[in-house]
Amino acid sequence: MASISNRTVAAQSFVSGPLQMPKITQFKIGICQLKVTTEKSGNIFKARNMVVQAAAEQGASLILLPEMWNCPYSTDMFAKFSEDFNDIESAPSLLMLSEVASSFGVTIIGGSIPENDAGQLYNTCCVFGPNGELMAKHRKIHLFDMGKPLPGEVQFKESDNISAGEKPTVVDTDFGCIGIGICHDIRFPELAMSYSARGAHLICYPGAFNMSTGAALWELEQRTRAVDNQLYVASCSPSRDSASSYMIWGHSTVVGPMGEIIATTGHEESVLIAEIDYAAIQRTRESLALESHRRKDIYQFIDLLRESSNS
Numbered sequence: 001m002a003s004i005s006n007r008t009v010a011a012q013s014f015v016s017g018p019l020q021m022p023k024i025t026q027f028k029i030g031i032c033q034l035k036v037t038t039e040k041s042g043n044i045f046k047a048r049n050m051v052v053q054a055a056a057e058q059g060a061s062l063i064l065l066p067e068m069w070n071c072p073y074s075t076d077m078f079a080k081f082s083e084d085f086n087d088i089e090s091a092p093s094l095l096m097l098s099e100v101a102s103s104f105g106v107t108i109i110g111g112s113i114p115e116n117d118a119g120q121l122y123n124t125c126c127v128f129g130p131n132g133e134l135m136a137k138h139r140k141i142h143l144f145d146m147g148k149p150l151p152g153e154v155q156f157k158e159s160d161n162i163s164a165g166e167k168p169t170v171v172d173t174d175f176g177c178i179g180i181g182i183c184h185d186i187r188f189p190e191l192a193m194s195y196s197a198r199g200a201h202l203i204c205y206p207g208a209f210n211m212s213t214g215a216a217l218w219e220l221e222q223r224t225r226a227v228d229n230q231l232y233v234a235s236c237s238p239s240r241d242s243a244s245s246y247m248i249w250g251h252s253t254v255v256g257p258m259g260e261i262i263a264t265t266g267h268e269e270s271v272l273i274a275e276i277d278y279a280a281i282q283r284t285r286e287s288l289a290l291e292s293h294r295r296k297d298i299y300q301f302i303d304l305l306r307e308s309s310n311s
């Protein structure tokens with residue numbers, strides 16, 4: 001296995017004015033909606049195969065994995081499946097992502113896995129660049145704690161085992177400036193706005209929505225984040241396991257800057273491929289220049305968001 005260099009790209013500073021275009025503006029994104037089991041080594045093997053399928057067989061150069069792809073989405077499992085990111089040589093999921101990224105020259109938004117940092121657990125996404133380097137790490141900021149469940153909803157309290165991340169994450173890649181949110185993070189428009197304000201072209205949300213909120217809100221949240229911010233949104237869920245206590249909605253999706261669904265899938269295991277073209281962001285912003293219509297004199301909180309995400 002390749003060793004991982006710990007080059008963490010500094011968060012990009014706030015970009016104002018016209019959209020900055022990255023080196024590559026048209027590319028295929030591969031979304032790996034895999035079935036997660038209780039066998040960690042099998043999950044790692046499966047995830048690698050799906051990345052290879054997306055990259056080598058279907059030409060994707062940016063690849064997204066689901067939330068908790070090496071571990072069932074269950075609070076009693078997180079500790080057992082967790083990895084210590086400070087000791088990467090003992091972290092098989094991270095080693096695999098680094099190795100497959102460099103073997104196929106792709107950038108991987110590595111979904112999330114449970115991170116163990118000195119006994120504290122986080123729900124963490126790692127981004128690996130085409131040389132296998134660790135480019136960024138995002139710890140889920142908004143933990144999924146259900147209040148009183150509505151009829152048909154599951155009971156879930158992520159904060160029983162997981163600690164919340166404290167920082168938003170944008171990463172500057174060959175495929176643009178990418179903001180990261182994990183599942184429940186999608187429900188907070190302020191996070192997406194802060195990414196947009198920092199020049200994001202794409203926001204990636206690994207997620208595992210459940211059956212009731214999934215049917216009602218998963219697509220709506222993605223389209224809203226995309227259309228409000230006039231950028232691309234991509235989500236990746238595990239596939240559904242009907243035997244599991246937490247039934248997952250699935251339906252990984254890619255949405256364009258007009259809120260249009262570019263690609264989506266059902267609840268089964270699948271590799272979804274979508275074409276992204278950032279010219280669509282430019283076209284959308286030229287025809288509807290929301291940023292210049294924005295009445296910043298009336299609401300100043302966006303400036304506070306910029307300040308907080310740059311600190």
Ligand SMILES: NC(=O)CCC(=O)C(=O)O
Nearest residue numbers: 144183184208209210213
């Ligand atoms: N993994 C999660 O954060 C679950 C989010 C979810 O189902 C929701 O409704 O929010």
